Amino acid sequence: MYNEHDSVLLNESIQALNIKSTGIYIDGTFGAGGHSKLILSKLTRSGHLFGMDRDWLSIKIGKNIAEQDKRFTIIHSEFSKIYQHIKHMGLIGVIDGILLDLGISALQLNDSSRGFSFMRDGLLDMRMDINTGISAAKWLAKASQKEISTVLKMFGEERFANNISKVIVKYRTHKPIVNSVVLSKLICDNIPHYSAHKHPATKSFLAIRIYINNELEEIMKILNDALNILSPKGRLVVISFNSLEDRLVKHFIRKHSSEVSIPHKLPLTQCQILNIFYNKHQLKNMGKLIPKKQEIKNNIRARSAILRYAEKLIL
Ligand SMILES: C[S@@+](CC[C@H](N)C(=O)[O-])C[C@H]1O[C@@H](n2cnc3c(N)ncnc32)[C@H](O)[C@@H]1O
Incomplete structure (x- = not known):
């Protein structure tokens, strides 16, 4: 391993x-x-x-x-x-x-329990040091729509940041987003698949990781x-x-x-x-x-x- x-x-x-x-x-x-x-x-x-x-x-x-x-x-x-x-x-x-x-x-990427990968089903943590800071799941549960959108734009250069942040905020009123594949699917289902070579959740996952780990x-x-x-x-x-x-x-x-x-x-x-x-x-x-x-x-x-x-x- x-x-x-x-x-x-x-x-x-x-x-x-x-x-x-x-x-x-x-x-x-x-x-x-x-x-x-x-x-x-x-x-x-x-x-x-x-x-x-x-x-x-x-x-x-x-x-x-x-x-x-x-x-x-x-x-x-x-x-x-x-x-x-x-x-x-x-x-x-x-x-x-x-x-x-x-x-x-x-x-880190291949360990599904860390939540870094949109391809692996696991808890949405994304912290490199699991004893410091807050997990991505906790952040997604409390951040405002504007905050989520800004993070996706700034750190992922995601042009669909607004759409994605809106669906996240809507989804979490029914159920918390604690799972990497749930987040990945939510993004995939709600933005155009503009590149055959890049998974639609790539930029959002990168942005959240960069933000969570400063x-x-x-x-x-x-x-x-x-x-x-x-x-x-x-x-x-x-x-x-x-x-x-x-x-x-x-x-x-x-x-x-x-x-x-x-x-x-x-x-x-x-x-x-x-x-x-x-x-x-x-x-x-x-x-x-x-x-x-x-x-x-x-x-x-x-x-x-x-x-x-x-x-x-x-x-
Ligand atoms: C790409 S890997 C390095 C792989 C390594 N060069 C090798 O050959 O095995 C990056 C590593 O840096 C650590 N890392 C990233 N940012 C860090 C930071 N700000 N402080 C300390 N470690 C960090 C990550 O936890 C990860 O283990």
């Missing part, structure tokens, strides 16, 4: 990290440990890897590895709290690479913290699976790697000039990669993956 997840862009992401065998690395999305295992295989005894995940199932897998390998530590936490963990260990500014493989793992804020927080945590020449590698995630990563890297031109004779102090330069130009944009055709053929989840990476500059 633990090997159900095929790591996406596995070799490419480890190459993008440009691993130093004695370096200190963070896998912020440990999942089933596929990327972590490959990182560990590149480290000598003096290297170290911290794996993080907010899901207890991943922590269980990570603990098994940590028990046998002193170079590995598993941390149960949202990755937005990375700064606190790294500060606590006195490692700010010395991390050689951070990897983020965003979204959920196949372990995923976009989590990403913004870790990206900003990465600037402080990484060592000079340290690498940030992020694999995204939807356009919202990818846009955040793309803009963040561009913003912090843009060239600054300060007009000549501008009355600025040296300190002000350094501040402008430091805030704008902390990363070198290393570009993006997408999976090869063969990988997509073997693992359909890879089809929407985009890897972006950047290097922290020596200032």
Whole structure:
């Protein structure tokens, strides 16, 4: 069961990290440990890897590895709290690479009791950490129609957000929506099937998951913290699976790697000039990669993956 997840862009992401065998690395999305295992295989005894995940199932897998390998530590936490963990260990500014493989793992998606999949009948939970926050079912029971519609629009870019939110609110006056397949069917029955390749509930399920797990804020927080945590020449590698995630990563890297031109004779102090330069130009944009055709053929989840990476500059 633990090997159900095929790591996406596995070799490419480890190459993008440009691993130093004695370096200190963070896998912020440990999942089933596929990327972590490959990182560990590149480290000598003096290297170290911290794996993080907010899901207890991943922590269980990570603990098994940590028990046998002193170079590995598993941390149960949202990755937005990375700064606190790294500060606590006195490692700010010395991390050689951070990897983020965003979204959920196949372990989570394929477990019907988690409610992530519109294809599997299960309780509509959708929390990556089942002990934190509220489940999708509870949220759907209390959210206003406007709130549901906004979430579907903002986080799923669902053009039928209004129709879907109306039928949800109407349905729940008779019966609570606590089941993934019930929600999926409700959506299917009430909006046009505009793509033969995409299930009509895809965008709504994604939107609700992103909202319930506060995923976009989590990403913004870790990206900003990465600037402080990484060592000079340290690498940030992020694999995204939807356009919202990818846009955040793309803009963040561009913003912090843009060239600054300060007009000549501008009355600025040296300190002000350094501040402008430091805030704008902390990363070198290393570009993006997408999976090869063969990988997509073997693992359909890879089809929407985009890897972006950047290097922290020596200032
Ligand atoms: C795509 S999977 C990672 C798979 C992993 N790279 C592998 O090869 O097995 C994403 C993992 O990140 C975790 N995750 C997502 N967002 C998180 C966050 N904000 N904080 C901590 N873990 C998170 C999920 O629980 C899931 O286990």
